Amino acid sequence: MRASSKSAHHRTIQVFAGLLLAIALALTGCTNAGDDSSDSGAGDSDKAAGLQAEGNGKGAAGSKADREQPKLTGTHIIRTAKLTVRVDDVPEALDEAREAAEDAGGIVGNESTSRDGEGRERSRVVLRVPQDKYEDVLTALEGTGKLLGKDAKAQDVTDQVVDVESRVKSQRASVARVRELMDRANKLSDVVTLEGELSTRQADLESLLAQQASLKDRTSLATITLSLTENGATADAQDDDPSFGDALGGGWDAFVTALRWVAIVLAAVLPFAAVVALLALLWLRVVRPRWTRRAAGDGQGED
Known part of the structure; x- marks a missing residue:
């Protein structure tokens, strides 16, 4: 009896120890699971924060890139x-x-x-100067001497510049499309046709460029054409002493001027001279013969 009771008591202690061990293991597992879940949550939070930071960085970079885009x-x-x-x-x-x-x-x-x-x-x-220095250079050139003539022009070609830029962009895209078609072409006839089309479009692109x-x-550099002439003070001083040719030329000019004035006077007097000549003709042909005949008839009557 005493031996059986001892063995039963020993089994009870073992069962109780096993229960305590199972409870301890269960508690340990729950603790580890909680730690794992917290670690996992922290990791997810860190990843989310990293992704958010990366997204913010990309957004900031994108906005900066947008600000740095070239403007017209x-x-x-x-x-x-x-x-x-x-x-x-x-x-x-x-x-x-x-x-x-x-x-x-x-x-x-030149x-x-x-x-x-x-x-x-x-x-x-011919001088080529930057647009922002155009007025300054023009003023400096005008001050080099006596300005005899000035002709300045300004032509707005904004529409033309925008149109050419748009056509260049479209033509480049067209050339790229033809090259893609050439890469996918399998037939020789298609390749030959596409090569001809590519050559034409590249020539158009080069013309636009x-x-x-x-x-x-022409829009970045202004063009100034400067003509300089010597005032010739020395030559003018030498011309003060007239030569034989100068005298002959002066005399001929005076003769031509005199003839011109004579012609003008004759042209002015000609109408009056015509009227006087007509009156004189009437006097000689009509009036005077009648007076002569009348005077002769009066003389014969008195005799």
């Missing part, structure tokens, strides 16, 4: 001017014109120099 500069104007200036020293004035253009960030184009029949030096130079470059050049 407004109107596009082609400015040209022609100046004629009389100066004392043409080479010196020409150097000043070159310096004014180069200081403004421009360039010196240039020519010659002399007229009286020995006066003449120079013509040339127009675009020309417009960009």
Whole structure:
């Protein structure tokens, strides 16, 4: 009896210990599950925060990119001017014109120099200057001497610039489409046809690009054509002493002027002379013969 009671008591202790162990394991599992769920929630929160931050970063970058997109500069104007200036020293004035253009960030184009029949030096130079320096350079060139003539023009080509840019974009897309078709073509006839079409469209694109470059050049740089003439003070001083040719030319001019005045006077007197001649003819042919016959008849009656 005592042995059986001991064995029963021992089994009871083992069962109780097993229950305690099971409860401890269950509690440990719940704790780990809670930790795992919290860790998982934290991880998800971190991922969500990361995605949100990335989204915000992309949004900020996108808005910045939108702000940095190129905008239209407004109107596009082609400015040209022609100046004629009389100066004392043409080479010196020409150097000043070159310096004014180069200081403004421009360039010196075509240039020519010659002399007229009286020995006066003449120079013509084409200057290309930035649009924002156009007025300053124009004022500087006008101050090099006595301004004889000025012709300034401004042509608004904004619509033309926008049209060419749009056509260039469309033509590039057209060329790209033809190239895609060539990549997918299997027949030789299709390839030949597409090559001809591609060549035509590329030529049109190159023409549009040339127009675009020309417009960009003419709207970014203004063109000033400067003509310089020497005032010829030395030549005028030498002309103060008349020569034989000058005297002959002056005499001929005086003779021609006198003939012109004589012709004018004759033209003015001619109507009166015609009336006087008609009256004289009537006197000689009609009135005087009648008076003569009447006087003769009166004399015979008295006898």
